[in-house]
Amino acid sequence: MSLYLALIGTRDNPLYEMEIKMDPIRDFCPFIVHSALDIIEDLQWKTNQLYFKNIDNYDNYSISGYVTPGNIKFMILYQNLRSDEAIRQFFGELNDLYVKTLLSPFYTINEAIRSKAFDQKVRMLSRKYFNL
């Protein structure tokens, strides 16, 4: 089981990334996720759902994404995660966390998220849903 998570801003700029056990392809993760952005941008206007599962593959890794109503994209690249349902819930809670960060008066939109508290909570979420 392995996971790479990236939050992408409205100008395709990275806001936050986290990586767990991605050793063999660690350095490529940002590129793989970035190339999947095009796919999600095509898809996002065709439906009104926020969660996009399995939009792309690389080797035996899959990519799923989530687009917030404010057009911030959460992308994960993963292998052998438990279930789609867990991923969907993970994204939902991640969205809550992101909104809380956005409400802080010292944070501006599209700015990199450097908060340690945020990082900790995201790691807690990945433990909760994926046992990572």
Added chain:
Amino acid sequence: MSKPYKLIGEDVYKNRTEKINSELFTLTYGSVVAQLCRDYNNDYKKVNEQLESMGYNIGIRLIEEFLAKTNFGRCINFKETAEIISKVGFKMFLNTTPTVDNFSADGKQFNLILEDNPLAEFVELPDDNKAVKELWYSNVLVGVLKGALQMVQLDVDVSFVKDILRGDPSTEIKLRLNKILKDEIPAGED
């Protein structure tokens, strides 16, 4: 001390105050502080001063509203003042009741411990290593207390000593009574 202050506070809060959405309030105060930080180029000492003077101007007006709605008379001692500030004042305007703690032996100094601070919800201080040491995010409260107490002839030194936002275990404001003023001070800018 006829009726417990706690009940008076709850009664005033429930029946005689207008309420606004707390997120609107929190975010409004947040943008004020963030804007001040930008205006002063993150000189947090100046931001603290500015927040305090804004609070002072709120306090000298707010006390009138407070007295009109509660019909309180003069306090017998500073202990009573402390109780009223915490159980009625904070309850009425912020719907929170800070704990009064650490009363000094001479009865002239105490701490207010804010268990929850409606001003600071969602807030994370900027991570420039300076804000955590210098900025008192909720410093407007210091000014409000100072201004309000001055209008009832109490010259009080007010300052924050701890803030959860800075990583302290609690949020605490220290109040120290300097003297009881003799004459009415005209209201106005300091």
